[in-house]
Amino acid sequence: MSIRKLNACLLTGAAAMATLAAAPAFAERGTDGELKLLLWQAPSTLNVYLSTGVKEMLASSLILEPLATFAPDGEIVPRLAAEIPTVENGGISEDLTSITWKLKDGITWSDGTPLTAEDVKFTADYCMNDEGGCAQAAKFEGVTSVEAVDPLTVKITFNSPRPYPYAAFVGAQAPVLQKAQFENCTGAKAATCTDENFGPIGTGPFRATGFKTNDVVTLEASPEYREADKPAFANVTLKGGGDSTSAARAVLETGEYDYAWNIQLAPDVLEGMLAAGKGKLEVDFGSTVEHILLNMSDPSPELPEGERSTLKHPHPILSDLKVRQALSMAIDRQLLNEIGYGETGEPTCNMVPNPEVYASDNEDCLTQDIEGAKALLEEAGWTVGGDGIREKDGRKLKLLFQTSVNAVRQDFQALIKQWWSEIGVETELKTVDASVYFGSDPGSPDTIVKFYADVEMYTDVYDGTDPGSFLAERSCEAIPSPENQWQGENNARYCDEEYEKLIAEMAQTSGIEARAELAKKMNLMITRDSMTHLPLIARGRVSVSSNRLGGVQMNAWDSEFWNVADWYRAEE
């Protein structure tokens, strides 16, 4: 009771200050009591290198820190590093094959020992150990060596030029581990070190005091955290279990928890909960885009197996740019968003909608134009037949539209079918179980890569903020076909020489601005110019926070708890 009163006092002050500054200036460490977080999927370990799960990454990000993090706008900001290495400041070598990080001076682990470059080097070796089965190995791909040049300098060398070298030790998926603690846990022993994995020593604002696998993590403020007045909370309880709905309810309706992660609810359900007035939505838009792909190859079942949906046979209807444009124009993206996502999504015309610097200025598709679409189809020679379906040379304008089983996607299918029928396109709908649809079984005809349909819809997302490799996946080489066992990401079968040149150029270009220029150009080529990719909705990362919690800044590129040190108890 007394703590609560004290809090209330402090909060009044804090809230008053919060209007002036981002965080209460006179706050002290551990004055705001307990922070209660709810992850409806509970973490199974606190060592992020042993799990690819987001929940583990989130939990460990309270304790462990990387050299740099991604800010909500996608920019890289230093954390343990003193500054972000670039070619200009000499941190990245001229030939783009190495990057040198400088650590901040005077950072200590929560046990009081200093952080050194040796710890960084150890962490890289820990993850790159072949026997260890490191879950974040992709972050260290292409790294040949990591050296500790001096106690505060670490140099990472790559096997080939890296125009974008911010993978290792950037973001909560690749934090620094303490060498002294994990020294005996390398290689095959990594998973057996239960004490270490369940209670890693970190440099972050909190340290673990208790851990129950798949249930609860308790933490307390680290006495050694580098900013003396942070974190404001003395304790953190991170509870797992339940589902998305009950988690949202615990924050928005009952107020039992301060923060709940990953809320996936229909807009009207969410609205009802928000009406209770106890909390708010935290949304940030990353690279997640719900989109439609138009098949550039012929998926007709009359073709022999092995030739269906390959470049040997161009699509009889969709090869015409005008038809693709008309299909896009008939879609009302605003309405789709309103029905499917509400505040947690926004209509978009870009496959790369964020971060800001990479996003093309492209909003043509946002307004629906049924008449324009009809005119385009007329122009392309498709005339309305007796049954209202357009025809050309005896072929009906009929498309097969597939997607996975998902209530929102089925609503989208129904809406799009109706709009297309208004412009004289008949649509046959098909749904596939998600595990089959997104599966990699080359024998199944229903996968997104096989694409035995004319139109398909799903969500694409890429890791990190740089869309370079994501855009490079649209190359002719990456078209799935029997020759490459249906491996490849270019499901729309888009192939353009001009685009290939840009991919090659992208691989040679360093520097955010120059890369952003190229990315915008490439994004426009696959969306506005070719209309093979029809982006619909940019989906945000969504969590809910209590009104009694301040300082939360949602982050779609990194851990949502990236600035947990700045969180405080706010007045309601």
Next chain:
Amino acid sequence: MTEIERQQRMNTGELIEETAGAAAATSALPPDDPQIAGGETRSQWRDVWRQFRSHRGAMVALVLFVGVLLFVSVGPWIWTLDPTYVDIRARNTGFTAAHPLGTDQLGRDMLARLMAGGRVSIAVGLTAMLIAIFLGSTIGVLSGYFRRLDAPLMRVTELFLALPLLPLLLLMVTLFREPLSQSFGPAMGIFILIVSAIGATSWMQSARIVRGDVLGLKEREFILAARSIGTPPRRMILRHILPNVLSPIMVAATLGIATAIITESALSFLGLGFPPDFPTWGRLLYDAVDQMVLYPSRVILPGIFISLTVLCVNYIGDGLRDAMDPRIRGR
């Protein structure tokens, strides 16, 4: 005079006629058709109907079931809204004059969707049940009657019982969905596929029940008598065995309809059933689960229709069984 009294009176009448017939045998040979000889003309089915009418629950169920059938078959002629038409401005409306049962999250009319959905669900239920019952009773009778067929057929039944249903259905859908929708159109192709898939995987219980009954019947005196006058197996089965195992078959059939409707909705839920723009009761139910708290009527309505149909069919089955089994008549 109550129904039951009339019943008893007629039964007594029957008895008297039978004894009278036997007594007359001393003076003349029995007539070719003993029923006509009894005076009042009574065919077996009319008799069954008379018995059936005395089962009050079954009569209520029959009326309701016919009502549901009319609702789904004649309904769309009267309520002509397109069940798949999306009217986005009218989404989530309650019970209004324009939409008596409201609309769903896309503004599609619930009344029209329930009618269209019922057509499919009932058609699937009835057809799948017919297939399952045909297969089940054929196999049951064959293995019960012919000793040599018994072991192999029962092993096949056990094999089918041991097969996991969903992976099998998944395989069938993957293999046959495309060729079938090629030749019959997407909706009809899937209908054939689902009906045969459900039928082919739910006949085993009825086969075992029927076999058990046939084994018991085979030892009865009237069968022995029929055999002693040289009745061939085909006539034996059709004339003497089948009518006597009709009641367990009826019960299995009514339960089968319920299972088929539910299985179809489970398949739709997995994306293996009908295309998503094809409403069925099961799909309506699953679609509405997300917004159950906000719009309970969307879950309750299809739910009521499913349970109503299943209950009605069960009651009708019960009444039929009572009516057709002379041993429990009038009890």
